[in-house]
Amino acid sequence: MPARITAFLLHLAASGLIAVLAMLLVFRLWYPAPLHQALGITHIFLLLLLIDVILGPLLTLLTYQVDKKTLVMDLAVIATLQLAALGYGLWTVAQGRPAWIVYNTDRFDVVTVVDIDPRQLHETKPHYRNAPWTGHRWVGATRPDDIEQRNDILFEAALGGSDIAQRPNLYRPLEEMREAIQQRAQPLASLNIFNDSATVQTTLEKWPEATAWVPLMARSQPMVVLLGKDKCEVISIVKLNPW
Template structure:
């Protein structure tokens, strides 16, 4: 006789099988996001965790729970029901990943005396079709304001002061990153200053991993500002973006 205990046992078995499948999916999605679109520590800098948590809830919780609810051994429509649940789950995952892809950081733009992290959805609409941006991880670029004429400079200042649109959000101002190296060397700060804004033990630990880092430039980001370590003795070479506050 097929008792209620047997029904519950089968439901729990189906739940945990689906849960294990969901864990594999979520881990694969996390690796994709971290390795290709949000390399550390940019995941934290952009606060992408909020969107990823939504993906986590839908795929890790909702799918297995629906399986638990509908599962009944020998049910005629069981296979169809499970296929529908899996398709819905995969669709939700794909939509979530697409949303993260569309919000990914694409440029680390040097502007005046700092870097700014630019995401796809930061770029203003009128400039979006005028520049190709990286698909897998951000690249360094120089926001060259010296090329602007007087009218363009006034327009840039107006957009920044009235509409909070940074020049870094305007690909029309972009230029080859190597042209920024003299400014980076000139404006970089000694790494010792990082102790003023961070725990000194953490600063020491990170700098030991990058012994060639002797200077830094702040990186302004959406959620948490980061630090770009520089080797000014090697033509301003970028060493690493690290999870330290620059101010």
């Protein structure tokens, strides 16, 4: 086998391995199913990864010559460019990863890293100040008691600014939202209003412990959060329409 083809195949194999590791990081840790669909990241990231995996080995195929004096330099440049492109793509995806899933009034909101309002982080409890790197966390958010602050938030949210879900200083443990969630949780039967009944049945068969649900708001596609018997325990996020 020609040395050029061997170099191409080795580079392709290495690129494929790195791509698999990147996919595990993104789709298992940062965007576990079905959140990657709810946030619309699937096709964008896979396209970026495909281009990166193919382009590097192709450049190796085009430039590889055993007796070429600048071969090592050429390969180093190709590898550097490929890793830089992958690193930039991963950083961009990381900035859009879901950090918090926040119960807000009558629904859960997916809050990504870039959605977080940093203005009052100094008033935030330490465990809510930094977006987690090892997967999203479930929390609740409550409106401030001060009427002026509450009105300011409502006004800003109405203009497209930050609502309480994007403000970590208003976060609370989800357990503290138990009563509010129980009051707003909807019966499973109502899912048939917004979805095909066969799809609902098939989905619920996978989660027999579910007894109620609330909507999940996300950037690209709203979904449903299934709740357990006390209507506060989160069972799963499922790909069903909430309205």
